[in-house]
Amino acid sequence: MSMHLPEITPSIPRSRTPQDLWRFVDRFSANLPVRPTDLVDRPTGYKDVVLITGTTGGLGCDALEHLLRDENVGLVYAFNRKNSHAMERQRLRFAARGLDGSLLNSPKFQMVEAVLHEPDFGLDAELLEEIRGSVTHIILNAWKVNFNVPVTAFEQDIQSVRNFVDFALSSPYIHAPAVVFVGSIAVLDNWKKLGPVPELPIDDPACAFGKGYSESKWVPERVLQNVTRERGLRTIVVRVGQIEGDRMGHWNEREWFPSLVKSALFQKCLPKQDGDITWIPCYEAAQALTELRHSSDPIVHLVHPRPVPWDSVLEPIARELNVPFVPYRTWLSTLEGSVVGEPGSTEQAHARRRNPALRLLPFYREQEEKIEEAHGPEREAMGFVFLSTDKAVRVSESLASLPETAGERALMWLAAWRKSGFLSTSWKGKL
Ligand SMILES: NC(=O)c1ccc[n+]([C@@H]2O[C@H](COP(=O)([O-])OP(=O)(O)OC[C@H]3O[C@@H](n4cnc5c(N)ncnc54)[C@H](OP(=O)(O)O)[C@@H]3O)[C@@H](O)[C@H]2O)c1
Incomplete structure (x- = not known):
């Protein structure tokens, strides 16, 4: 044929x-x-x-x-x-x-x-x-x-x-x-x-x-x-x-959220936000797929059919890393203020390797605009759109019965990033 x-x-x-x-x-x-x-x-x-x-x-x-x-x-x-x-x-x-x-x-x-x-x-x-x-x-x-x-x-x-x-x-x-x-x-x-x-x-x-x-x-x-x-x-x-992460809680370190968390080691703060999240653990997403x-x-x-507040997963992380929760704008300004060296310089490349959130600055800036737009279209934390799952949950039983993401899950991400060395153990906070 x-x-x-x-x-x-x-x-x-x-x-x-x-x-x-x-x-x-x-x-x-x-x-x-x-x-x-x-x-x-x-x-x-x-x-x-x-x-x-x-x-x-x-x-x-x-x-x-x-x-x-x-x-x-x-x-x-x-x-x-x-x-x-x-x-x-x-x-x-x-x-x-x-x-x-x-x-x-x-x-x-x-x-x-x-x-x-x-x-x-x-x-x-x-x-x-x-x-x-x-x-x-x-x-x-x-x-x-x-x-x-x-x-x-x-x-x-x-x-x-x-x-x-x-x-x-x-x-x-x-x-x-x-x-x-x-x-x-x-x-x-x-x-x-x-x-x-x-x-x-x-x-x-x-x-x-x-x-x-x-x-x-x-x-x-x-x-x-x-x-x-x-x-x-x-x-x-x-x-x-x-x-989000795999069964062990490990979440690909090249992505925007792990980098945002790691920025706490340098910026000494984490961003607070009003919206919800609908992140879904990879193993459960795969089953639903x-x-x-x-x-x-x-x-x-x-996506996760039961949104939970951004703060409910970020707060345990902030507590564990011993850093305060600040408005998103403040966190972003602190990150922007820590840019060093000329674009393309060795100094800047080194800083971006240590603090990968610097590499993702354009993304975080773009999301800030979307967070501000949130008063128009209904949006999640970070300005992402909300997706209806009405049809998906009628087919996927595992998606329909997925438990809400709890603070313990956030601690699993931290544990996995410590284990992989992504969150350096030389940090003076609780790490
Ligand atoms: N992760 C998320 O949050 C997310 C969100 C929305 C949609 N998705 C979608 O979900 C799917 C899987 O994503 P992931 O996060 O699991 O990505 P991933 O870890 O990068 O996996 C991508 C897979 O695709 C394979 N692949 C890429 N190009 C290929 C090619 N030319 N020929 C053969 N295999 C190729 C890779 O093979 P190698 O290992 O050989 O490179 C790997 O097995 C993608 O379609 C992605 O767009 C992911």
Whole structure:
């Protein structure tokens, strides 16, 4: 069975206006293959067969564990980067994230090293046919998580979505596999309306415009809507919000919140805010993601359905680090005041390494504007938008019953950052 791929066109220049993003949507929606003739019913009595990409990363690794534990799943194909010692890295990642490594010995697990943006994923024909003939759900989780590059840098990622769409459409069964795309709250960067954001398509690309990453997550949303409309393929976009630490409490130190906490070692204060947070622990988010494969709604939101006040998680951290709580503006000014050296100088580079919040100053400034806008549209702490989860909680039982984030969880993050050395033990406070 041949794979119909979109025409190769020269790269489209970096988007200049929001409307330019439609050209990406058109390009990756072009020439959709028609379903094969002589489609047949799926054999009955079989369990789900799930293909998931990017299981060496945080969310994918945790999702893989849930899939391997799931009694309704008979087989998991984990698609990871070719020639990357994927199996070895998978085992290391399972151990580091407190997951049960013995599950990787299960006969229901198959690691597949693949090139996601290439036709046929660089796999041999026999394996590809085996997967085509068995897969029931495709979870597209792999993505370049880089906020500093333009949308053009994501062409291979978007191409990979299109490749899996074509693969799903080539299924020999009447019911082709469902395609689940791990989207992002980032597509709502410029959302201006009042109230929680509904689980619906975003018609105006201006909402996602401005950052390559956000734009790169909006384009597949629209491509998948076209695919569903034109070919009847079941597609599910899961817009994921802020994920926090892993099972051990460890939260990726390169992110904005760990850096904000670490700034307390230098700024000797932490910011207080009025709003709530809907952060979700990675292991629990991953479980919900796997459950959301059953959604009959094309767009669902994956954030904590029970918001808690920002202060309720920051206060135990401030107490533990022995620093006062100050208004956000004061914290930001203190951070701005600690910038040393010229841009690009060794002195500045050194300061940014010690206090990574300095590296993220533009982000914290941008969020301040959004916090100020909070009197208009309803917003969370840090100016993030509130997402409705009405549809998601109807499908995902684990999301519906997720306990509120408590102060103890914040202490788990601190313990994990101390263990990794991110929060230096030479600090004179209680550390
Ligand atoms: N973390 C969050 O708060 C958050 C929020 C919203 C949405 N998301 C989305 O959730 C998904 C997972 O995020 P994460 O935080 O788990 O990120 P991560 O830890 O960086 O994991 C990304 C995964 O994608 C793989 N990948 C990236 N480019 C690839 C390529 N060209 N070919 C094959 N594999 C590739 C990585 O493989 P290697 O290990 O080989 O690099 C890794 O397995 C992403 O789609 C992200 O956009 C995350």
